[in-house]
Amino acid sequence: MLFWTLFSRTFLLSAFTVGGGYVIVPLMRKTFVEKLAWIEESEMLDLIAIAQSSPGPIAVNTSILIGYKIAGVPGALITLFGTILPPLIILTLFSYVYHIIRDNKIMRALFYGMSIGVAVVILDAVTSMATTIVSKRKILPVFMMIGAFILAITLNIHIVVIILSCAAIGILVTLLASWRERKNQNAGTAP
């Protein structure tokens, strides 16, 4: 019964929520914190923070954490299964339909128009994210953003290289900052 509830709740959320992780995750919180009261509010916020820090889709990560919190590793597998099943079914069906409709002229016009809409939506999201980074008024992140962009569009550098080097810079800067903090504290407490 517990496993069935875990499965059916995550399956329904994944099957009927359009808009990706940023919409699904708040609904998961509502379901498991408010309706079922299986997870406490503060713990749910921590789980979402972990989900956002991990690679992969945030909705998938959150569902794994909810399942793990409630029923251990078997629970994590059940909620993961519930979350990935709807896209698997829907997109497999779509890929068969796609073969039939893709050369239809009206469908082509529809998809062409929608691709302009997709470009609008993606570049709108990018503008908001870039504004957030610039508004913090720190030089390094802005420099990294511009550098990564130039590397990505002009040179044929593998994205993995860009991602890993930026992650390494972030870790180094954080380690340096905490080391300096500790040194200052030591200097401050020294007689």
Next chain:
Amino acid sequence: MYFQLFWSFVQIGLLSFGGGYAALPLIQQQIVTIRGWLTLQEFTDVVTISQMTPGPIALNAASFVGSQLLGIPGAIIATIGNVLPSLVIVLILAWFYFRYRSLKLIQGMLYGLRPAVVALIASAGLSILFLALFNRPTLPESLHEVSWFAVVFFCLGFVFMRRKKPNPIMIILGSGLVVVVVYLLGIPI
């Protein structure tokens, strides 16, 4: 082939930090540039469909690419490959978190990743835009390649999106319908 498909999506899952759009540049590089399994046109169609259907883009792309290449087993293999890194990493992080209640190194890593992710999403978004405006993923070589209709239409859509903050699905569907009407009226695009 099965293993290549699996391995490509393991890499996409492992490296897409920041959810949602963060997977776009990785899918583009793995599936379009390196493997050549989809054309940029097909990739754009997948992204469009992923926005309209429920579920994360990466999972939708995994199911779509997998089933295009190898049918239902392909869809299942690509999906499993895509979520496997999440499963392992999230469980390890959860274990650490419940033990030490600190995520300092991970937060440091995110500090470095956030600007890179924005830049990479911008580059993937631009190649979709360029394909629509110039019929090629890069800047045009001559003005003949520019679809002025699409340029104006994009600019209007972008201003509307920034000002009114409508639901993205309405923007995508609305753009599609406008172009269908323009096409049916026989106006050259």
